[in-house]
Amino acid sequence: MNQIHHPMARYLRPGKEVTTSCPGCGEGIIAHSVLRAIDALGMDIDGFTFVCGIGCAGWIPSPYFAADTLHTTHGRPVAFATGVKLAMPDRQVMVISGDGDLTAIGGNHLIHAARRNLDITVLCVNNRIYGMTGGQVAPTTPASIRTTTTPSGNEEPAFDLCRLVEGAGATFVARWTTAHPRQLTRAISQALQHRGFAFLEVMSQCPVHYGKLSREGRATDSLDFFRNQAVRRNQAARMQPGELAERFVVGTLVGEEDIA
Amino acid sequence: MSEQGAVRTGRYFMQGNEACAEGALAAGCRFFAGYPITPATEIAEHMAGRLPGVGGVFIQMEDEISSMASVIGASWTGVLSMTATSGPGISLMQENLGYAVATETPCVIVDVQRGGPSTGIPAVPFQGDMVQVRRGSHGEYEAVAFAPASAQEMFDLTILAFNTAERLRTPVFLLADAAVGHMREIVEIPAADSIERLRRTLPDAEADPYAIKGFLDPDVAPMPVFGRGHKAHVTGSCHDAYGMRNVVDAQALDTFVRVLAAKIRRRTRELAVIETGNTADAQVILVGYGLVGRAAQAISLQARAAGLPVGWIRPVTVWPFPDQELREHCAAARNVVIMENNLGQMAPYFQALLKDQLVWSLPPQILGTLHHPDYIMSHIEEMLK
Ligand SMILES: Cc1ncc(C[n+]2csc(CCOP(=O)(O)OP(=O)(O)O)c2C)c(N)n1
Numbered sequence: 031m032n033q034i035h036h037p038m039a040r041y042l043r044p045g046k047e048v049t050t051s052c053p054g055c056g057e058g059i060i061a062h063s064v065l066r067a068i069d070a071l072g073m074d075i076d077g078f079t080f081v082c083g084i085g086c087a088g089w090i091p092s093p094y095f096a097a098d099t100l101h102t103t104h105g106r107p108v109a110f111a112t113g114v115k116l117a118m119p120d121r122q123v124m125v126i127s128g129d130g131d132l133t134a135i136g137g138n139h140l141i142h143a144a145r146r147n148l149d150i151t152v153l154c155v156n157n158r159i160y161g162m163t164g165g166q167v168a169p170t171t172p173a174s175i176r177t178t179t180t181p182s183g184n185e186e187p188a189f190d191l192c193r194l195v196e197g198a199g200a201t202f203v204a205r206w207t208t209a210h211p212r213q214l215t216r217a218i219s220q221a222l223q224h225r226g227f228a229f230l231e232v233m234s235q236c237p238v239h240y241g242k243l244s245r246e247g248r249a250t251d252s253l254d255f256f257r258n259q260a261v262r263r264n265q266a267a268r269m270q271p272g273e274l275a276e277r278f279v280v281g282t283l284v285g286e287e288d289i290a
Numbered sequence: 291m292s293e294q295g296a297v298r299t300g301r302y303f304m305q306g307n308e309a310c311a312e313g314a315l316a317a318g319c320r321f322f323a324g325y326p327i328t329p330a331t332e333i334a335e336h337m338a339g340r341l342p343g344v345g346g347v348f349i350q351m352e353d354e355i356s357s358m359a360s361v362i363g364a365s366w367t368g369v370l371s372m373t374a375t376s377g378p379g380i381s382l383m384q385e386n387l388g389y390a391v392a393t394e395t396p397c398v399i400v401d402v403q404r405g406g407p408s409t410g411i412p413a414v415p416f417q418g419d420m421v422q423v424r425r426g427s428h429g430e431y432e433a434v435a436f437a438p439a440s441a442q443e444m445f446d447l448t449i450l451a452f453n454t455a456e457r458l459r460t461p462v463f464l465l466a467d468a469a470v471g472h473m474r475e476i477v478e479i480p481a482a483d484s485i486e487r488l489r490r491t492l493p494d495a496e497a498d499p500y501a502i503k504g505f506l507d508p509d510v511a512p513m514p515v516f517g518r519g520h521k522a523h524v525t526g527s528c529h530d531a532y533g534m535r536n537v538v539d540a541q542a543l544d545t546f547v548r549v550l551a552a553k554i555r556r557r558t559r560e561l562a563v564i565e566t567g568n569t570a571d572a573q574v575i576l577v578g579y580g581l582v583g584r585a586a587q588a589i590s591l592q593a594r595a596a597g598l599p600v601g602w603i604r605p606v607t608v609w610p611f612p613d614q615e616l617r618e619h620c621a622a623a624r625n626v627v628i629m630e631n632n633l634g635q636m637a638p639y640f641q642a643l644l645k646d647q648l649v650w651s652l653p654p655q656i657l658g659t660l661h662h663p664d665y666i667m668s669h670i671e672e673m674l675k
């Protein structure tokens with residue numbers, strides 16, 4: 031019988047093909063997009079160092095990607111990546127980590143790497159919650175959403191991560207969602223080719239915690255939400271501020287031309 | 291990179307912190323990340339000026355958390371890397387210090403100690419972090435630390451710190467203080483080819499990446515540094531010899547903790563550097579580390595000149611605690627006086643070691659200053675009555 035191989039399986043560590051993500055989690059889509067982008071660019075995965083923090087998103091490269099991987103402490107992957115990149119400037123350094131990791135505990139490292147225009151790619155998996163610790167509020171949780179630590183609803187506003195890093199000096203910024211895997215893959219290739227600090231925010235579903243606590247629903251409901259609420263940059267420019275509430279802009283927000 | 295430029299052979303009147311930076315360059319350090327703090331700043335400033343000229347990298351990070359993180363990141367590319375700070379920064383480094391221990395990352399951390407707790411007094415010498423560097427990060431682990439007493443030792447022990455870090459694949463501390471860091475003394479920098487420079491072992495370049503046992507060997511595993519196709523998997527989570535995470539078995543945790551500890555514990559004797567004088571027949575022994583060790587030596591010689599049976603010990607290695615050497619040298623003495631510029635941080639370790647002797651913990655009369663000879667002499671006379 032012919033064995034069928036997944037086209038991206040060659041980028042995975044042998045024996046590590048089974049994910050630990052929950053069923054319906056968006057992380058598989060993101061892992062796939064990252065590997066497809068590397069594959070499409072014809073890059074050698076041995077030319078990469080993946081750096082990740084603590085949280086579900088940190089487990090996207092670790093231990094699955096068959097490349098040098100530095101799985102660091104919570105919030106610090108960008109700081110570790112700074113050392114790797116400066117000491118080995120010819121290598122691709124890609125950080126993949128969660129919204130809490132990169133923008134709460136690690137927020138200071140993120141803005142300073144953006145300010146330095148450090149030549150790395152940072153992919154932030156924004157599931158709008160702390161997934162790994164069981165559904166606590168994150169700086170990305172929308173106002174009024176119920177989480178395990180905001181039982182009466184979140185009273186704080188959420189960060190706009192793309193505007194945060196843009197303000198700090200990032201020279202490539204894009205936002206996509208797990209409902210847009212093709213666009214995401216192309217944005218990742220753009221980011222990998224960009225010289226300077228490239229930031230990708232990927233809205234991703236966490237059906238187990240966010241979906242349940244916020245009553246957004248199952249994985250497919252979150253994907254519908256992403257698809258319906260996403261607004262392209264040029265569209266957004268023609269909309270009234272009120273119309274943009276609860277919606278988010280997708281596409282390349284800083285850097286080379288938007289992609290189709 | 292030019293070895294010639296890196297090693298400034300010659301005889302200088304040099305500041306301790308500068309000597310430390312020159313020692314690092316001579317050892318082969320080519321990456322420095324840090325954050326300004328008195329009384330350690332001169333090390334960063336000196337490295338900022340010198341590293342670019344020898345093909346190295348200097349970066350001032352946004353804090354000490356990220357300084358320690360980027361030092362570890364750089365070390366994983368195969369580069370000798372270091373940071374330098376003082377108490378408040380040491381507190382912030384504890385998180386990633388534990389990561390360096392867990393991932394067996396060679397690096398050097400210089401702590402030029404100052405008055406604490408908290409912001410304390412920046413430029414007053416103090417020995418307040420002695421136990422923090424040993425126990426400050428969470429979990430169970432062993433630390434390595436050397437305590438310099440002179441500008442020359444700031445140079446020499448920085449090289450020893452790098453050699454030890456490389457050989458054992460572990461973070462190593464240089465525990466100086468504001469006085470040693472800021473003092474100016476004669477420093478001799480030897481010829482480049484007479485300086486021993488040890489390097490971590492690496493896996494075979496052709497090795498099958500999935501067959502590399504790059505972690506958890508009590509005899510020190512080869513380090514699968516990045517960029518050579520080793521597909522290294524480096525994690526601070528509990529892992530096996532291949533670096534693969536195991537966060538479910540207590541047995542895996544047991545191995546992880548014990549092997550990392552054994553790597554250092556087994557080498558306690560060979561890591562022990564200790565200076566002594568007149569201990570064989572001494573009834574009173576003065577013990578001091580760092581600059582206080584020089585005071586202990588001077589007072590002991592003064593006592594000898596007055597005909598009193600007094601000896602001195604200056605542990606240069608403070609961690610791992612050089613217990614066998616200390617026990618041997620203290621064997622004859624009824625009284626052992628632990629002189630420390632703190633309220634007695636190391637004294638309990640001596641008291642536990644020398645159960646049958648009288649072990650006295652003796653801070654200076656005013657913390658942050660050296661022990662006055664008359665003060666110590668009056669204690670010695672009391673003990674010898
Ligand atoms: C210093 C520290 N504080 C807290 C934790 C516990 N912790 C583990 S993961 C996590 C949050 C993860 O959230 P996020 O970064 O959004 O990743 P996700 O799991 O949602 O992908 C926290 C708080 C930790 N590991 N270290």
Ligand code: SF4
Nearest residue numbers: 051052055086161236
């Ligand atoms: S907890 Fe949420 S983010 Fe984490 S793996 Fe499960 S679904 Fe994904």
Ligand SMILES: [Mg+2]
Nearest residue numbers: 128129159161
């Ligand atoms: Mg999250």
